[in-house]
Amino acid sequence: MKKARIFVTLVTVLLVTFTLFAEEKVLKVSTEQMTNLEVPFVVSFSELLDFVGYDFDANWNSIRIKDSKGNDLPYQIVDVDQNGRISSSDFLQFVFKNEANIVVSDDWDLDLLQFEPAFTIEEKDGEYNVINKNFMVKVNNHGLANFTKYGNVEGILYNELGTARIAGWSGSTYYVDGKLGKHVETTSMGLTVKDLKVFDPGPVAVTVQAVLSYEDLPGLTQNLTTHIFKTGDVLVENEFSFSNYVDIMKLQVMATAPLTTVDDSSLHITPIFRRMIWSEQLGVTPYEYWKERDAVKIVDGNAYVVFPAIDSMKPLWWGATYAFVSMEDWRANFSEKYSLIAAEILPETAVVYSDLKKFVYNDFWFYESREFRDGIFRWIPGELNNYEATKGTFEGTNEADWMMKFKAGDKVTYTRYFSIYSAKDTVEAIKLLEGRTHEIQNLKLIIQ
DSSP: OHHHHHHHHHHHHHHHHHHHTOOEEEEEEEOOOOSSSOEEEEEEHHHHHHHHOTTSOOEEEEEEEEETTSOBOOOEEEOTTOSSSOOTTOEEEEEESSEEEEEEESOTTOOOOOOOOSOEEEEETTEEEEEOSSEEEEEOTTSOEEEEEETTEEEEEEEEEEEEEEEEEETOBHHHHSBOOEEEEEEGGGSEEEEEEEOOOOSSEEEEEEEEEOTTSTTEEEEEEEEEETTSEEEEEEEEEESSOEEEEEEEEEEEOSSTTTOTTOEEEEEOOSOBHHHHHHTSOHHHHHHHTTOEEEETTEEEEEEETTOOOOOSSSSSSEEEEOOOSEEEEEETTTTEEEEEEOSSOOOOOSSHHHHHHSOEEEEETTEEEEEEEOOOOGGGGSSTTTTTTTTTOOHHHHOEEEOTTOEEEEEEEEEEEEOSSHHHHHHHHHHHHHHHHTOEEEEO
């Protein structure tokens, strides 16, 4: 009997000892909080493993998200490969303010925490209504997200978030005989759906993945990943991959009908462009270009472009309201009638090239047909030769020179936030967008 008590005591001591020596890795996620909104965060477990290190025996089921006071924050794991366990391709998602800690232990007795989902999903005829207490997003049969309700406002609020506009040359044999083939153009809705997954709703978000292929440009695939967060932020990552040689003239990501369908008095607002080809052709600054059109508003000492969202605003040439302009940190349409903002936010500030040809041949912004468009646009207008400031830059070039030439193994990725927020007036909308963009662009992940 005495030996049995000694054995039990020894086992207890060993268990306590192992518990005391369980190790943790802590990763800090932070931002510079500027609004009262929670900030969405998503990371793959492949990235987390790089931070934690391969020499740490991590029990990923032990993962916890803690706020600055040590309280548990809701989180969810998206089982991307659907193998029933945490894998490198899976996503961790949560929202936070100021800072949060991702804590993972080597204690294999710990298991995942469970939280109530913040969404419900209704499926009908291959489409999905993703329903949150504050809004509803319809995911169509090509995996594109569409805001159909926000608060008490229903209708076409903000559509086809992350849809692509693609144009190129089908059957190009350019490298063999210099022939381009047949010109083709479509959007994501014209592509063939190879796969579509709407993952289970969680306490933070709903994730959608779609794989689309363009039959007229064999070898071009659009891989679309969309995270619909409970904050009203929709994070869209578009990866275009190539398994064949493809000539591209347009490769743009878009969002359509930002509030203009429900309110044709909506305003378009954006920071003043750092570069604008039309103003250069006129010999004026972008500020002077928009000032002449009575479309400048000063907020906190900074100038912003503000004009009616359905007005073409007397473009210098072409029908687009603006084109060949720098991509800025954000742009939005704002409805004072409904106190709503439909915004596009870039996760980091875009580069602006001083060389004219390099600027035109790289990504830039369009606002046309009530659509936010940005990306590659290789149609070189004749108007560039009609003004002294841009004359001669593309002289002697033709379609074969303008093309973006992709080969097998190439990839292009565009990451954008398409979000709906509330604001009472234009000034409040601009301040919120500046603050929100600052939060998004200052997200940091470091190991403690």
